[in-house]
Amino acid sequence: MPLEALRYELTPVGLHYLLIHFDIPLVDAEMYELCVGGHVRRPLRLTLEDIRSRPSTTVAVTLECAGNGRARMSPRPLSQPWLAEAVGNAEWTGTPLRAVLEEAGVRAGAVDVVFTGLDRGVQGGVDQYYERSLSVAEASRGEVLLAYEVNGGPLPPQHGFPLRLIVPGWYGMSHVKWLRSITVAGSPFQGYQQATAYHYRTSDQEAGAPVERILPRALMVPPGVPDFMSRRRFVDPGRHVIEGRAWSGRAPITGVELSDDGGASWSPGNLEDAGPPFAWRRWTCQWDASRPGEHELCVRATDAAGNTQPLEQAWNLEGVQNNAVQRVLVVVGKADAVQAPADSR
Amino acid sequence: MPLEALRYELTPVGLHYLLIHFDIPLVDAEMYELCVGGHVRRPLRLTLEDIRSRPSTTVAVTLECAGNGRARMSPRPLSQPWLAEAVGNAEWTGTPLRAVLEEAGVRAGAVDVVFTGLDRGVQGGVDQYYERSLSVAEASRGEVLLAYEVNGGPLPPQHGFPLRLIVPGWYGMSHVKWLRSITVAGSPFQGYQQATAYHYRTSDQEAGAPVERILPRALMVPPGVPDFMSRRRFVDPGRHVIEGRAWSGRAPITGVELSDDGGASWSPGNLEDAGPPFAWRRWTCQWDASRPGEHELCVRATDAAGNTQPLEQAWNLEGVQNNAVQRVLVVVGKADAVQAPADSR
Numbered sequence: 001m002p003l004e005a006l007r008y009e010l011t012p013v014g015l016h017y018l019l020i021h022f023d024i025p026l027v028d029a030e031m032y033e034l035c036v037g038g039h040v041r042r043p044l045r046l047t048l049e050d051i052r053s054r055p056s057t058t059v060a061v062t063l064e065c066a067g068n069g070r071a072r073m074s075p076r077p078l079s080q081p082w083l084a085e086a087v088g089n090a091e092w093t094g095t096p097l098r099a100v101l102e103e104a105g106v107r108a109g110a111v112d113v114v115f116t117g118l119d120r121g122v123q124g125g126v127d128q129y130y131e132r133s134l135s136v137a138e139a140s141r142g143e144v145l146l147a148y149e150v151n152g153g154p155l156p157p158q159h160g161f162p163l164r165l166i167v168p169g170w171y172g173m174s175h176v177k178w179l180r181s182i183t184v185a186g187s188p189f190q191g192y193q194q195a196t197a198y199h200y201r202t203s204d205q206e207a208g209a210p211v212e213r214i215l216p217r218a219l220m221v222p223p224g225v226p227d228f229m230s231r232r233r234f235v236d237p238g239r240h241v242i243e244g245r246a247w248s249g250r251a252p253i254t255g256v257e258l259s260d261d262g263g264a265s266w267s268p269g270n271l272e273d274a275g276p277p278f279a280w281r282r283w284t285c286q287w288d289a290s291r292p293g294e295h296e297l298c299v300r301a302t303d304a305a306g307n308t309q310p311l312e313q314a315w316n317l318e319g320v321q322n323n324a325v326q327r328v329l330v331v332v333g334k335a336d337a338v339q340a341p342a343d344s345r
Numbered sequence: 346m347p348l349e350a351l352r353y354e355l356t357p358v359g360l361h362y363l364l365i366h367f368d369i370p371l372v373d374a375e376m377y378e379l380c381v382g383g384h385v386r387r388p389l390r391l392t393l394e395d396i397r398s399r400p401s402t403t404v405a406v407t408l409e410c411a412g413n414g415r416a417r418m419s420p421r422p423l424s425q426p427w428l429a430e431a432v433g434n435a436e437w438t439g440t441p442l443r444a445v446l447e448e449a450g451v452r453a454g455a456v457d458v459v460f461t462g463l464d465r466g467v468q469g470g471v472d473q474y475y476e477r478s479l480s481v482a483e484a485s486r487g488e489v490l491l492a493y494e495v496n497g498g499p500l501p502p503q504h505g506f507p508l509r510l511i512v513p514g515w516y517g518m519s520h521v522k523w524l525r526s527i528t529v530a531g532s533p534f535q536g537y538q539q540a541t542a543y544h545y546r547t548s549d550q551e552a553g554a555p556v557e558r559i560l561p562r563a564l565m566v567p568p569g570v571p572d573f574m575s576r577r578r579f580v581d582p583g584r585h586v587i588e589g590r591a592w593s594g595r596a597p598i599t600g601v602e603l604s605d606d607g608g609a610s611w612s613p614g615n616l617e618d619a620g621p622p623f624a625w626r627r628w629t630c631q632w633d634a635s636r637p638g639e640h641e642l643c644v645r646a647t648d649a650a651g652n653t654q655p656l657e658q659a660w661n662l663e664g665v666q667n668n669a670v671q672r673v674l675v676v677v678g679k680a681d682a683v684q685a686p687a688d689s690r
Contacts (some may be wrong), residue, residue: 004368005502012501014359015369022571023349024360035688078574114687123573125681156357157350181688192684226367228468229423336470339537342459343380343526 001085006221006245009089009275009282010060010151016088017172018158019065019080021130021193022121025178029162034146038114038183041105048162052148054095059143059168060279062089062247066171066198066211070319077319084219084326089245089280092166094147097182098140104184106136112189113139115165115176126192132174133189134167143168143278146179168278169213169249171320173198200316208317214249215323216309218256218269218283218301222328233330240287242269244299245280251305252277258285262296263311263325269299289332297328346430351566351590354434354620354627355405355496361433362517363503364410364425366475367466370523374507379491383459383528386450393507396491399440404488404513405624407434407592411516411543411556415664422664429564429671434590434625437511439492442527443485449529451481457534458484460510460521471537477519478534479512488513488623491524513623514558514594516665518543545661553662559594560668561654563601563614563628563646567673578675585632587614589644590625596650597622603630607641608656608670614644634677642673 005015029048037043065086067079080086101113117130138144145166148155155161160177167174173193189195194210201208220242224235246253256269269285289295300309313324350360374393382388410431412424425431446458462475483489490511493500500506505522512519518538534540539555546553565587569580591598601614614630634640645654658669 002365002369002503004371007371008502012503014361014363014501014503016359018359020347021573023567024347026349026352037688116686116688121570121573122579122680126684127570127579127680127682128684129686131684131687156359157353158347158357158359181686183687185687189687191687222368225466225472228366228466234467234472335467335472337472339471339473339476341461341474341526342476342528342530342534342536343382343461 001088003085003219004221006219011088011090013151013153013156016090017065017086019086019172020158021123022119024157025118027118027162027178032162034163034179035181036100036104037181039107039110039186040184041107042103044100044104048148051095051146051163055099056093056095057145058091058093059145059166060089060091060276061166061168062087062278062280063172063175064214064217066173066320067318069313069322069324072324073313073315073319073322077317079319087219090150091152092145092147093149094145094166096142097144097146098142100146101140106184109186110136110184111187112136112185114183114185114189114191115179116181116183117176118178118180124192124196128192129180130176131191131193132176133185133194134174171211171214173211197318198320199318200321202316204317211320214247215321216246216248216250216253216301216303216307217323218244218246218299218309219326220244220297220299220328224330233328234335235289235330235332237289237292237332240289241284242287242297243282243284246283246301247280248301248303248307250307251303253281253301254304255302256283257300258287259298260287260295262327263298292333293331295330295332297330298325300325346433348430348564349566351564356433356435358496358498358501361435362410362431364431364517365503366468367464369502370463372463372507372523377507379508379524380526381445381449382526384452384455384531385529386452387448389445389449393493396440396508397493400444401438401440402490403436403438404490404511405434405436405621406511406513407432407623407625408517408520409559409562411518411665412663414658414667414669417669418658418660418664418667422662424664432564435495436497437490437492438494439490439511441487442489442491443487445491446485451529454531455481455529456532457481457530459528459530459534459536460524461526461528462521463523463525469537469541473537474525475521476536476538477521478530478539479519516556516559518556542663543665544663545666547661549662556665559592560666561591561593561595561598561646561648561652562668563589563591563644563654564671565589565642565644565673569675578673579680580634580675580677582634582637582677585634586629587632587642588627588629591628591646592625593646593648593652595652596648598626598646599649600647601628602645603632604643605632605640607672608643637678638676640675640677642675643670645670
């Protein structure tokens with residue numbers, strides 16, 4: 001998501017970030033069926049029409065890739081080289097998962113609920129369908145959705161057509177796209193994307209901690225205009241309003257601060273009224289750009305659970321959960337030359 | 346555009362390639378005006394409603410970035426590191442530019458028509474609005490559109506909301522987005538994106554040749570399933586149908602050939618019936634994947650003007666017009682291990 005798209009409360013389709021592990025599957029909606037089975041009393045097979053005829057709800061959710069910020073780490077962990085743009089906020093419409101699980105009748109002794117996608121590929125030498133699990137308790141949260149619409153329109157192929165999981169508050173890897181089946185398991189799920197990938201660890205020898213809920217982050221719309229190659233920003237001298245969004249999957253955002261000296265000093269920003277609980281929140285902050293030359297703008301968010309963004313990231317093997325503060329290099333002043341637009345010459 | 350999206354005749358919004366030089370401007374459609382001026386008898390100011398009330402037409406057009414394939418060049422020219430994915434095919438709806446120019450009354454002595462976008466930034470040390478020009482003759486072609494819809498919906502911000510230029514057959518840089526003005530000029534336009542950038546040259550000393558019409562290219566949907574990290578493909582032994590699309594902005598496509606030995610030998614593919622003249626054309630080709638191990642699949646297209654894709658690209662400074670054949674490394678055989686999906690265990 002280009003960061004100027006932080007201006008939109010709802011990220012337009014085509015600007016929302018995407019992480020697609022394997023290929024986008026081609027799905028025939030007419031032939032589509034979702035299988036719900038495993039450790040349940042009444043296995044279900046649901047067509048898309050069955051799912052769309054169930055009670056529906058719409059929830060605004062900020063999704064962020066667990067690897068957002070990875071490209072800022074040194075040495076850089078080998079995977080998608082995100083800077084800070086792996087985020088988006090959209091309205092997802094679907095039917096609550098909880099009622100589907102209730103209808104299937106989760107049996108005593110159930111441990112995990114496994115979500116299998118139609119997308120298949122090889123990772124770590126293992127040929128696999130993309131699969132992630134949630135504990136039965138997490139899967140039974142009222143906000144967890146089987147979603148078939150985004151921003152009021154049908155899911156496009158890249159967002160999981162015809163059906164995907166939405167787990168508000170969690171990093172993107174848990175929102176399984178192109179759902180093929182839901183399998184209730186009587187023992188902890190040990191699939192590749194659950195037990196091997198998506199762990200915070202600093203060496204291969206560690207078991208590590210699983211990646212789950214989104215850490216707080218604030219991002220700003222980079223002010224001024226960019227240089228094509230360096231992406232350095234040029235800003236006219238004067239007072240500017242810096243704007244952006246902040247979010248956390250762990251607790252409500254309680255504060256945002258701005259720095260124009262690389263994090264040495266901070267000024268408080270203004271948080272707009274909170275909206276839906278799992279959606280990002282707009283903030284603004286005055287910046288007095290009176291001194292010509294280079295400035296490093298930084299922003300950091302804090303949530304009600306006391307989580308604050310660090311100035312420097314602790315390195316980890318997969319480059320996940322990197323919520324170090326955003327840094328935007330801004331030059332107060334002019335480019336070398338100006339080409340007046342043709343309509344003003 | 347992920348290459349599996351070659352399966353769609355019309356590329357869904359969000360899968361079509363994008364090249365955004367500066368920032369996506371935020372445009373208020375209510376306040377929007379297009380200025381048509383310069384070397385004309387009757388300067389015009391058109392609101393979006395004015396433009397939408399004019400005669401409309403819809404045209405399917407394949408757009409490709411002039412820098413597609415750049416990342417395959419060595420040393421790699423410094424700019425967007427496309428592999429082969431900078432393409433898309435969409436239906437654009439708008440009003441013909443020719444009638445707008447006729448209404449404005451292009452004056453004798455007019456040379457170029459300059460299209461200025463609302464997007465501004467710095468490139469080559471020059472602070473500029475994005476601007477490109479066409480000759481009066483090219484701008485007066487019947488198919489050149491001022492487009493306000495894509496695939497039947499309003500332009501999303503990233504595709505030039507509220508209005509963009511569509512120049513069927515030309516590389517993407519000429520399809521100016523977020524149109525601010527159209528200025529008829531009495532002398533050749535010398536703006537940065539016209540006179541400096543987008544030239545085929547091998548050194549800074551050359552004037553070079555301007556980039557204009559799209560060279561032929563065929564791309565295949567990579568068969569089988571990908572490895573997450575290497576993007577190498579795994580395919581089961583047996584007969585496969587390889588499918589893809591081919592296009593040229595210079596003449597109709599007349600042939601597509603497939604190779605499974607890195608271009609040493611070629612088999613003819615089947616071209617489907619031609620559709621709209623500026624849209625890509627589907628092709629298929631049988632591939633007998635009976636020998637286990639690595640294969641390098643290649644595809645090449647030829648057009649009616651006799652242009653054929655080269656096996657190796659001639660290096661150039663900006664990495665433009667690189668239409669060397671696509672190469673897809675495919676392993677016939679199995680990954681090291683298989684994780685059966687949870688629903689089949």
